[in-house]
Amino acid sequence: MTYQLDLLDIQGNVLRAYGRFRYPAARYVFFNIRDGAKGRAFVAALTRRVTTAVQWGEGPDKLPPPEWTLNVAFNYQGLKELDLPRESLIGFSPEFVAGMKDRKDILGDDGPSAPEHWDPIWQHNRETREHDVHIFVSINGLMPLPKDAKPAAVQAAVNDAKARVEAGYRWLLEQVAAQQGGVALLGGHRGDNGELLDYQDVQAVLENGVPTSKEHFGYTDGIGDPVFEGVPYDAERINGRGKQLANGQWAPLAAGEFLLGHTDEALEYPPAPSPLLLARNGTYMIYRKLHENVGTFERYLDEHGQRYPGGKELLAAKFVGRWRDNGAPIVKAWDDASKARFDADYKAADGHGKDQLLSNFTYDEDMSGGRCPFSAHIRRINPRASLEFTRDEQDPAKVCGAFSVSEGAFDTPGALANRRRVLRRGLPYGTVKDRSRDDGNHGIIIMMLNADINRQFEFVQQQWINYGNDFKAGNDKEILLGNHSQSEHFPSKAVLQVDPASDDAPYILPRLPRFVETRGGEYFFVPSLTALRMIAAGTVDPT
Amino acid sequence: MSNIAGKAYAMNVITPIRWYTAWLNKLIFWVALQRPATLKGLITLSLIHYARWVIIGRDQFPHVHPSQPRETLKYSYMLFFSNFNGSWDQYVDSFTFAIPSGLDMFWKWNVRYSKSVSLTPFHKYIRYNQLDTLHYYNAYPLATSNDVKSARIVKAKLLDFDSATRDASDDDFAKQYRTLLRDLQHDLGDMYPTPIVSMSAYQVERRQRWHEGQLDGSKH
Numbered sequence: 001m002t003y004q005l006d007l008l009d010i011q012g013n014v015l016r017a018y019g020r021f022r023y024p025a026a027r028y029v030f031f032n033i034r035d036g037a038k039g040r041a042f043v044a045a046l047t048r049r050v051t052t053a054v055q056w057g058e059g060p061d062k063l064p065p066p067e068w069t070l071n072v073a074f075n076y077q078g079l080k081e082l083d084l085p086r087e088s089l090i091g092f093s094p095e096f097v098a099g100m101k102d103r104k105d106i107l108g109d110d111g112p113s114a115p116e117h118w119d120p121i122w123q124h125n126r127e128t129r130e131h132d133v134h135i136f137v138s139i140n141g142l143m144p145l146p147k148d149a150k151p152a153a154v155q156a157a158v159n160d161a162k163a164r165v166e167a168g169y170r171w172l173l174e175q176v177a178a179q180q181g182g183v184a185l186l187g188g189h190r191g192d193n194g195e196l197l198d199y200q201d202v203q204a205v206l207e208n209g210v211p212t213s214k215e216h217f218g219y220t221d222g223i224g225d226p227v228f229e230g231v232p233y234d235a236e237r238i239n240g241r242g243k244q245l246a247n248g249q250w251a252p253l254a255a256g257e258f259l260l261g262h263t264d265e266a267l268e269y270p271p272a273p274s275p276l277l278l279a280r281n282g283t284y285m286i287y288r289k290l291h292e293n294v295g296t297f298e299r300y301l302d303e304h305g306q307r308y309p310g311g312k313e314l315l316a317a318k319f320v321g322r323w324r325d326n327g328a329p330i331v332k333a334w335d336d337a338s339k340a341r342f343d344a345d346y347k348a349a350d351g352h353g354k355d356q357l358l359s360n361f362t363y364d365e366d367m368s369g370g371r372c373p374f375s376a377h378i379r380r381i382n383p384r385a386s387l388e389f390t391r392d393e394q395d396p397a398k399v400c401g402a403f404s405v406s407e408g409a410f411d412t413p414g415a416l417a418n419r420r421r422v423l424r425r426g427l428p429y430g431t432v433k434d435r436s437r438d439d440g441n442h443g444i445i446i447m448m449l450n451a452d453i454n455r456q457f458e459f460v461q462q463q464w465i466n467y468g469n470d471f472k473a474g475n476d477k478e479i480l481l482g483n484h485s486q487s488e489h490f491p492s493k494a495v496l497q498v499d500p501a502s503d504d505a506p507y508i509l510p511r512l513p514r515f516v517e518t519r520g521g522e523y524f525f526v527p528s529l530t531a532l533r534m535i536a537a538g539t540v541d542p543t
Numbered sequence: 544m545s546n547i548a549g550k551a552y553a554m555n556v557i558t559p560i561r562w563y564t565a566w567l568n569k570l571i572f573w574v575a576l577q578r579p580a581t582l583k584g585l586i587t588l589s590l591i592h593y594a595r596w597v598i599i600g601r602d603q604f605p606h607v608h609p610s611q612p613r614e615t616l617k618y619s620y621m622l623f624f625s626n627f628n629g630s631w632d633q634y635v636d637s638f639t640f641a642i643p644s645g646l647d648m649f650w651k652w653n654v655r656y657s658k659s660v661s662l663t664p665f666h667k668y669i670r671y672n673q674l675d676t677l678h679y680y681n682a683y684p685l686a687t688s689n690d691v692k693s694a695r696i697v698k699a700k701l702l703d704f705d706s707a708t709r710d711a712s713d714d715d716f717a718k719q720y721r722t723l724l725r726d727l728q729h730d731l732g733d734m735y736p737t738p739i740v741s742m743s744a745y746q747v748e749r750r751q752r753w754h755e756g757q758l759d760g761s762k763h
């Protein structure tokens with residue numbers, strides 16, 4: 001990689017999913033600014049402690065990882081309260097100005113996902129000045145290396161990580177106190193017993209006290225994440241995560257897909273506010289609290305797992321596109337025999353080999369969806385080159401449930417996917433105490449980062465998750481996240497395709513329930529360090 | 544005014560072209576029609592109901608009545624007319640992401656054409672030269688072009704299946720039924736209303752429904 005990013009200017013959470021760097025626990029805290037000048041002083045204090053994207057380790061240009069990280073972002077109201085000039089404010093994108101709640105009809109946040117069911121902090125946001133969310137702060141705790149691999153030692157290390165989050169939080173509260181009422185902490189996050197908390201805690205799901213990369217439905221998560229130019233610690237991770245080229249190779253995506261002030265895949269700078277120093281090395285962040293209906297998921301999977309010819313675990317894999325146990329992509333492991341081969345290879349591989357087995361794949365050999373269905377989570381959200389597909393439709397007699405690669409149709413095979421990618425951050429929240437119930441406190445805080453909320457996140461959410469036309473699936477939605485219809489008469493369904501050369505019939509998933517519901521969220525702007533300093537000093541000037 | 548009807552969007556773009564290069568464009572169109580491979584990208588995109596490019600010579604604009612003043616035009620014009628599914632952004636972006644060189648070939652000789660990459664100048668070029676649709680009717684507002692194609696296929700397959708299985712044994716019927724479902728596994732998508740195209744279009748629609756008495760007074 002020859003492209004160089006200014007790692008000391010970019011906030012650490014933009015380039016790093018901390019969970020992958022031994023930070024298994026975090027706390028998200030939100031503030032309301034009561035006084036602009038004090039608000040800026042607060043930002044100044046935080047900025048001195050903000051974690052950058054600098055390389056960690058020993059040696060030149062490197063720093064040791066901090067015991068707790070700190071990152072900061074603002075929504076539109078927050079930037080206004082910090083007195084950014086109007087001319088800068090109007091340069092932010094319309095959806096950022098409007099906020100997530102206002103975009104509910106685009107995002108499909110209806111029925112049980114509608115804002116009236118959100119956590120109080122999100123319900124009250126953008127209703128009255130005093131309850132508006134303005135500032136987002138995240139603190140992640142570093143887990144020390146455990147003494148040995150025994151669960152007790154690992155558990156102690158996880159507890160240390162949590163204690164470090166607490167330490168960071170105490171420091172944060174001191175900064176709030178120092179402003180003497182100038183900023184107020186906003187509570188209202190629902191906790192385990194319906195109580196309202198002052199913060200949103202998240203942490204890796206533990207199995208016997210040991211942190212895993214699982215989420216509450218039991219899937220292995222945190223594998224797929226775009227790789228773009230100039231991220232030094234991702235140099236080995238391009239295959240399967242960058243963009244797919246016509247010659248079968250992979251290249252990192254353009255930095256401008258994820259960072260303002262850099263050229264993007266369309267060879268231009270993404271729309272951004274001025275001055276350039278305010279925007280450059282910053283990005284937009286989508287914060288979403290997603291509740292997982294574990295009971296509904298278990299019941300539906302059990303019911304259809306009994307009927308589904310491949311059995312329950314394969315069915316679960318079909319929902320997402322990966323097996324639950326080790327995350328094996330079903331395009332590589334589509335039946336028992338190929339899964340056994342994958343598992344053997346996986347066991348034998350070293351760290352990098354394992355990562356490549358999991359991430360380096362395409363849908364080129366599975367254009368008809370017989371392995372990974374068109375409505376599976378990862379095929380919908382990152383179709384790679386699989387939208388360059390076609391079939392002969394003129395003569396219905398020739399239609400046989402198959403698609404093939406429409407070779408050379410597009411200038412680059414991933415043309416329709418490359419501009420729709422999102423970086424994924426965040427961790428699960430809560431614990432599942434009773435797998436037969438929906439109403440516990442369990443889900444995912446997902447944070448997506450991208451240069452253009454409308455073109456990237458909102459497009460994926462609206463067109464690919466809650467609609468299916470690009471996949472020639474009509475209004476069929478993505479299985480796991482779709483806001484499936486609650487109507488008696490018009491229930492949602494999904495089709496699990498089969499190999500067109502087989503003698504099987506596709507399996508229809510009838511009456512899909514909602515497995516996931518929105519509990520809140522907002523659009524934020526994650527400024528660079530330079531921009532944070534300018535905002536804190538009140539010197540943003542687009543003239 | 545609305546450029547939207549159901550799941551379809553109507554786009555009319557009219558761009559000036561020098562009269563002495565217009566024939567080049569006609570030649571390009573002719574070649575494209577002879578060699579379907581040139582339109583492969585467009586067809587693979589599969590979100591277009593119907594698209595057409597027409598060169599209108601500077602003397603060819605309709606003169607419908609003697610009272611209509613005669614005009615002398617400096618340029619000939621290229622009319623691009625398309626009915627597609629999805630939003631303006633989605634359509635224009637799919638074009639520039641997927642088939643930028645094809646676009647450049649068609650518009651190359653148009654006056655002040657910006658090229659399709661980078662995106663913003665191209666967006667502006669289309670926006671400035673687009674004529675909004677005054678009236679737009681859609682007989683099947685729930686159907687995308689993909690849905691129409693699928694419906695044709697489902698109908699043909701069902702009729703074939705019906706006649707082929709009339710005297711089939713149970714086993715044979717089951718086998719043929721599986722084959723039918725497999726053949727149609729990409730044609731069974733639900734058909735419901737379109738996701739909202741934009742917040743502004745959605746608000747216009749809600750206001751209209753409110754005026755027609757279909758919405759209560761609370762939110763309009």
Ligand code: HEM
Nearest residue numbers: 215219220221222223224225290320322378381382444516
């Ligand atoms: C409760 C909600 C969700 C659950 C349980 C969930 C679970 C998963 C799982 C198990 C994977 C596969 C592992 C991996 O590739 O890393 C995955 C991948 C992914 N998810 Fe989600 N997810 C959720 C919500 C979302 C949302 C809302 C988005 C964004 C709109 C999203 C974007 C992605 C992306 C981009 C990938 C990687 C796809 C790839 O590059 O192949 N997820 N998710």
